[in-house]
Amino acid sequence: MLSRRDPAPASAPNPSDLSLAEMHGSVRIPNAGGWLRRLSAFIGPGYLIAVGYMDPGNWATALAGGSAFGYTLLSVALVSSLMAMLLQALCTRIGIASGRDLAQLCRDRFPRPVNLVLWALAEVAICATDLAELIGTAIALQLLFGIPLIIGVLLTAADALLILWLQHRGVRWLEALVAGLIFLVFGCFAVQLAWAQPDWAAVLNGYIPNPSILTDETQLYIAIGILGATVMPHNLYLHTAVVQSRAYGPGAPAKREAIRFATIDSSLALTLALFINSAILITAAAVFHAGGRTEVAEIQEAYELLTPMVGTAAAATLFAVALLACGLNATVTATLAGQVVMEGFLGLRLPPVLRRLVTRLVAIVPAVIVTWYYGTSGTAQLLILSQVVLCLQLPFAVVPLMLFASDRGRLGEHTAPGWQLVLGWASTVLIVVLNLKLFWGLLTG
Template sequence: MPPVLELDHQQRPSLPDVFSSVRLTQSRGFWRRVLGFLGPGFLISVGYMDPGNWATDLAGGSRYGYTLLSVIMISNLMAILLQSLALKLGIASERDLAQACRETYSRPTAIFLWLFAEVAIGACDLAEVIGSAIALQLLFHIPLLIGVLITGTDVLLILLLQNRGFRYLEALVITLIGTIAVLFGIEIFLSRPEWLAIARNLVVPSAAIVTNPKMLYIAISILGATVMPHNLYLHSSIVQTRDYKRTSEGKREAIRFANIDSATALMLALFVNAAILVLAAAVFHKGGHFEVAEIGDAYKLLTPMLGFTGASTMFALALLASGQNSTITGTLAGQVVMEGFIHLRLAPWLRRLITRSLAIIPTVIVTFLYGERGTANLLILSQVILSMQLSFAVFPLVALTSDRKRMGEFVNHIWLKYLSYAVALLIAGLNLWLLIQIFRGR
C-alpha cells in the first residue's frame, strides 16, 4: 500500500480493511452469540485504564484518600452511556462518528472537529509514551529519554497483528487487560483497604470536590482520563467489523450484544481505575504520603509499605501492559478520524509514526528540562486536555443519534436524548468551572 491514498469516500465503509471481517456463529445460543461480539468494547476500555489514568488516580488517592472514588464511578457511568450511543451510531447508520460529522456539518466545522480529535489523540499518546517509558525504566533501568524513543517501535507489533486479523488484535488486548486486572487484584488484597469507606465514597459524592479547586483539578483530569473523546470515534467504527446482517433485525441484535460487550469491558475498567486509587489511598494516604502523583515514587514505596517483595514489579508490569494496550487503540482512532473527516488514508505505519512523533517531541523536551517530576505533571495535564476536548465529540454524537433521518427506528428515545444532553452539559460545565479556577490562579 502506498503511504497516502485518496479515498473514494462516498459510502466507503469505516476501516475498510477490517469492515465486516469477523464472522459470527449461526448458533441461536445466547452466550455463543455474545462471544462473537466480544472484543470492540475491550479495545475501547483500554483507553479508560491507560497510563494517564494511573497518574490521576495515584494523585487523587494519595492526596484525598477514597474521596474521588465517586468521580471514577460517575465517569464510568457516563462512559457506558456515551459508548452505547457511539456503537449505536456505527451499527444503525453504518457510518462512524467522523464520517457522520463530515456528512452533516459544513467543511469548516468538520475540519474544526477533526483538529480537536487529533489533539485528543495526541494527548492520549503522550500519556502512553510517558507511561511505557517509565515502566521500562522501572523494570529494566533504561534511561527515561531512551525509553521514550523505544516506545516508537511498537508500531511493528500493531502492523503484525493487523495483518493477521482483527481478532488477534482483540485477543492481545483482552489478555493484557486480564493481566492488569489480576495484578491489581493481588495488590488490593495485600493493601487491606477500608471497604466501608470505599463503598460510601463510590456512591456518595463529596461537596469538597466542587469547592476545593485543587481537588476539582484532579477530578476533571480523572473525567478526561475516563471518558476519552477519541474512543467515541473509534467505537462507532470497530463495531462494524462484525459480519452481522445489515437488516433492521440484524442491527437490533448487533446493538444489543455490542452493548453487553461494552458495558462488561467498561465495568472491568472501573475495577482497574478504582483499584489504582484505592491502592494509593490504602497505602500512601494512610501512611502519610500525600503527594505520590509520580508513578516512579509509587513504585519505590509499594514494596516497603506493603511488606511484599514483588509488589513494585507487579505494579510496573501492569503499567507496561497498560501503555502497550493503549498504543493499539490510539493508532486505530487516528486512522478513523483522518479517513472520516478529511478523506485521507495513511498507511498504518505512517499514521503511527506521525502521531508518535508528535507525542515524543514534547516528552523528550520536558524530560530533558525537568526530569521525572516534569513528566508526572505532563501526564496529568494531558488528561485535562482530553477532558477539554470531550464536548467537541459528545455534542455531535448526541445530536446525530437523536436525528431520526439518520438513525431511523434506532433514534434516541426522548428520555435518552435529554439524559445524554444533560451529561454533555455537565461535562462542558465542569470544564468551564475548571478553566475559571485556573485563570483565577486558585
C-alpha cells in the same frame, strides 16, 4: 439543525470509504447457535475501548487523588465510568445503524471550516492521550529494566509494527492481545488490594458523592483530570469504527441485535476498567494516604514507596508490570484512533505502513520533546495536565455524538431512546459546567 450534505443512505456506504477498511466486516456472525454463541462474536471491541479508560493518565490522577484525599474521589471514578458506559453505548448505536464512524459523520454533515476545527481538536486530544501513554510506558520500562525515559518513549514506536502484524492476522488477534493484557492488569491489582488491606467500609462510603469535591479547587482539578482520563474523546471516534468489524446483516433486526450485543460487550469491559481504576485509587488511599504520605503523585515515587509501606518487594514489581501492560495497550488503541480521525475527517487514504507512521509521529514527536525537556521530574504534573486537556476537548466530541444519536433521519428506528438522550445531554452539560468552573478557577488564580 443538521445540514443534509450527504443524501446517500446509511445502509449503503461507499466501499472505498469504509471505516477501518482492513477490519470492516471481517468477523463473521454465526447464523446458528444459541444466544451466548452469537454474543461471543461481538465480544472484543469493548476491550479495545476499555484500555483507554485505564491508561497511565488514569494512574496519575488516581494516585494523586487517592494519596491526597483518601477514598473521596471514588465517586468521581464511578460517575465517570457510568457516563462512559452510556456514551460508548451511543457510539455502538450510531456506528452500527449508520455504517459510518463519528469522524465520517462530521465530515458528511458539517461545513468544512467546522469539520477542520473538530479534526484539529481531535488530533490535540490524541496527542494528549499519547503523551500520557508514551510517558507511562517509558516509566514502566525504566522501573523494570532501567531503560532511560527518552529511549523508552522511542521504543514505543514499535507498536505501529505490532498493529500492522496483528491486523494482518485478523482483528480477533488484536482483540485477544488487548484483552489478555487487561486481565493481566486485573490480576496484578487484585493481589495489590489483598496486600493493601483497605478499609472496605470507607471504600464503599467513597462511592457516595461528596460536596467538598466542588468547593475545593485542588480536588476539583484532580476530579476533572479523572473525568478526562475516563471519558476519552478518541474512544468515541474509535468505538464507532471498530464495531463495524462485525459482519452483521443489513436489515433492521440484525442491526438491533448487533447494537444490543455490542452494548453488552462495551459495558462489561468498562465495568472491568472501573474495577482497575478504583483499585489504583484504593491502593493509593490505603497505602499512602493512610500512611501519612498525602503528596504522592509521581508514578516513580509510588513504585519506590510500595515495597517499604506494603512490606513486600513483589508489590512494586506487580505495580510496574501492570503499568507496562496498560501503556502498551493504550498506545495500540490510540494509534487506531489516529487512523479513524485522519481518514474520517479528511478522507485521506494512505498505505497502511505510511498511515501508521504518520499517526504515530503526530503523537511521539511532542512526547519526545517533553520527555527530553523534563526528564524524570514533573511527569505526574504532565500526566494530570494531559487528562485535563482531554476533558476540555470532550464537549467537541460529545456534542456531535449526541446530535447524531438523536438524528432520526440518519438512524431511523435505531435512534437512541429518550432516556438515553436525556442522560446523554445531562452528561454533556455536566462536562461543560465543570470545564467552565475550571477555567474560572484558573482565571481568578
